[in-house]
Amino acid sequence: MSISIQSIHKTFGSYTALDNISLEVPDGSLTALLGPSGSGKTTLLRIVAGLEFADPGSGRVLFHGEDVTDVQAGQRGVGFVFQHYALFKHMTVAENIAFGLTVLPSSKRPPKKDIDDRVNELLGLVKLDGLGKRRPHELSGGQRQRVALARALAIRPKVLLLDEPFGALDAQVRKDLRRWLRIFHDEIGLTTLFVTHDQEEALELADQVVVMANSRIEQVGPPQQVYDHPETPFVIRFLGNVNAIKDSRNPEAPIFVRPHDVSILFAAEADPATDRLARVQHLFAAGPVAKLSLRLDDGQFLDAELSRQQLDELGLDVGDPVAVRMQGASRFE
């Protein structure tokens, strides 16, 4: 089921949290809302869930063409996974998962046996078979995360919303769970929207990345497109390390170039039309990639990355003169 967000505006007192946001989330996609804290991404997610309401008269939220702007959270049919899971700690895992079914009015509530079957099915789906009788505090972070997911899926939601799904986990679990979630999403095909501040996570996991900053959307697109063709200085800076080099042509708008897009040549091979002269200021060669800090002829610093092999071929040392060629550089004028 697709989600359509149309010119949503949200203020908290005098603070604007969302400034005229419009976004299409295609049916069955895995979309990431990526941005630094305070960019408005969590507020947007909560508005889609119905936990927060946009400013009156500002815009609409549609699920598969149906207007849900004024529908209460409980009636929207969204599965929401909270950053810290928000499991009911006095209930067992099975009771947590069954909650959405047990609170249904008696006319709609499935018989107890059906609920039990559904809980077991979901426990299997999230690879937690046999843990139904445990309490949340007896589980690891990754397991709790999956209980929260199973609980959200129990009500057969139309869309799945995840708030910083891996934020509270340590690095290794994070990686495993990320991969697992991608496979899981491909299996069940549920339209999923998740919030993250980690660009690597968004680029690796999502079909569509929505970069947000200062209550606005900066850019929307598939990960590779957003990474290769950033449309604003914010996006290029946020998606990875980048050099911002000023030149004489337009000092207001620097050239952005990623360290791995900087080529290094012997100073004698420099082509004055494209290359600039620099000296090696610092050299860090532990690990597969060598990192160089270069000082350009006008005093600006430039970071570059090259393979160990390239470094050995060049035979560089601190203080050596080199020529640098910046490929794939972007300028926003």
Place this chain on the structure above:
Amino acid sequence: MANRSVTTESALVRWLLIGLAIVILTLFLLLPLAAVFIEAFRRGSEVFIKALTEDAALSAIKLTLLAAGISVPLNTVFGLAAAWLITKFRFKGRSFLLSLIDLPFAVSPVIAGLVFVLLFGARGWFGPWLRENDIQIIFAFPGIILATVFVTFPFVARELIPLMESQGSDQEEAAVTLGARGWQVFRHVTLPNIKWGLLYGVLLCNARAMGEFGAVSVVSGHIRGKTNTLPLHVEVLYNEYQFSAAFACAALLALLALLTLGLKSLVEHLSGHSAKGH
């Protein structure tokens, strides 16, 4: 001195402090408590039992239980509602409401009683109207309930607000997205999370309701066998030089206090167990 830590004082200072604490505890807490029970039984258990079973005493006990029985449930509901409102919503006047809840703690109970006399007494604001409609509040049972409810209002709310504040609204929001309606959210999610704090607040509220003297004294009128609660009865007996009877009733109140303390420790013990690992 190998494992002496930086925060440890020398043995002399430690023993001095401990000794001081014991002396103060004995003088100000244990001795008075012991005195109450010793005085109560000074003239034998027969006098003790008689003092508690005479009509005026029985009526005072009944009135005290009734006053607590009505005001504690009322304040449990009020306290829950106030704590819910204050912790789960952000609105204008929130901090004002918070101060208002503390008002009964800040005002002297005697003043609280006087306010009710000013409002509902024969010469009070609503006095003439009340008289015309044949309703008596001051020097009657309703006045005692009003005073008790006022004085014991903050206990439940004060216990719950920090607790609910620290728990946040995540679980409630999760329940809402899963389709739970207001009452279900409260019953299945909020209440189980606050039950020990609630019980603790109710216990304290009950202890105060049974022991309240000042406010009730002003509005009760001290009509023997009619509007005397147990603490007021103790005072009346004492003023009439019936010391043994006065101490017998005081012992009953002290016993209630000890019982409350015992239950309180039990609640703390149980909640400590259930909170483990969370």
